[in-house]
Amino acid sequence: MALNRAALRLYLVTDPLLCKNLGVVDTVLRAVAGGVTMVQLRDKPATTAERIALARALMLALKGTGVPLVVNDDLEAAVASGADGAHIGQGDGSPDQARARLGPDRILGLSCETPQAVRAAKTAPVDYLGLGPVFATGTKRDHERPIGFDGLAALVAETDLPTVAIGGLKADHVPVVMATGVDGLSVVSAICGKTDPQLAAAAFLCPDNRSAK
Numbered sequence: 001m002a003l004n005r006a007a008l009r010l011y012l013v014t015d016p017l018l019c020k021n022l023g024v025v026d027t028v029l030r031a032v033a034g035g036v037t038m039v040q041l042r043d044k045p046a047t048t049a050e051r052i053a054l055a056r057a058l059m060l061a062l063k064g065t066g067v068p069l070v071v072n073d074d075l076e077a078a079v080a081s082g083a084d085g086a087h088i089g090q091g092d093g094s095p096d097q098a099r100a101r102l103g104p105d106r107i108l109g110l111s112c113e114t115p116q117a118v119r120a121a122k123t124a125p126v127d128y129l130g131l132g133p134v135f136a137t138g139t140k141r142d143h144e145r146p147i148g149f150d151g152l153a154a155l156v157a158e159t160d161l162p163t164v165a166i167g168g169l170k171a172d173h174v175p176v177v178m179a180t181g182v183d184g185l186s187v188v189s190a191i192c193g194k195t196d197p198q199l200a201a202a203a204f205l206c207p208d209n210r211s212a213k
Contacts, residue, residue: 003107003127003162005162005183006037006183007037007038008038008164008182010038010187010204010205011036011187012036012039012186013042013072013192014027014039014040015042015192018188018189018193021195024041024043027197028058030196030197031191031192031197031201033198033201034198034201035201035204035205036067036201038067038068038070039062039067040072040186041054041055041071042073048074051077052080055069055078055082055083058083059081059083070083070086070107072087073086073088078102078106079101079102079103084106084107085106085108085109085127086102086107088110088111089111090110090111090113095125099126107128109126109128109129110126110128111166112130113132118131118159122159122161129161130165130166131147131155131182132147132166132186133168134166134168134173135168149176149177152165152180153180156180162183163181164186165180169187171190171200171204185204
């Protein structure tokens with residue numbers, strides 16, 4: 001499926017621990033009701049079989065919403081589950097290999113932390129870039145050094161591809177993040193870690209961008 005830039009506006013990455021009270025599927029559905037426009041299934045400890053099962057459940061739950069689902073780092077799970085695509089990092093194999101595995105019609109995202117990585121992606125068969133981390137985040141402890149808002153703007157300036165900012169972002173950050181030229185924000189704990197994921201998601205889209213409690 002073709003990626004619409006608008007799908008990156010509020011990009012939710014799942015965390016099974018933070019979603020444990022409601023469950024991943026219910027958390028995602030409530031977040032989508034609040035305005036989430038794209039979902040990435042990330043579950044590092046899970047097996048491929050477990051990811052396939054959860055991705056299938058999410059695809060069924062998201063049917064009719066128009067919200068794409070991509071699977072983090074697991075191309076086999078993305079293909080077998082019928083997910084809309086996959087997202088890979090710099091150490092997860094080449095984008096060319098990932099594209100060959102996914103085929104031409106699924107979405108492929110790539111994380112980039114440096115200007116060099118962004119420039120290298122210009123000729124890669126990817127649909128969007130995840131840029132960051134803007135801030136340090138406890139949901140991904142092996143991330144690179146945070147780049148801040150200025151670093152984010154510098155990365156955006158290096159590419160014409162759709163982009164989503166990643167790393168420790170909250171609703172209060174929306175105006176300054178969007179001013180860098182990115183197409184949206186990727187969030188984990190700011191939605192998954194909240195009692196009301198719908199309200200938390202809506203806070204990213206409201207005019208004053210107040211953080212959800």
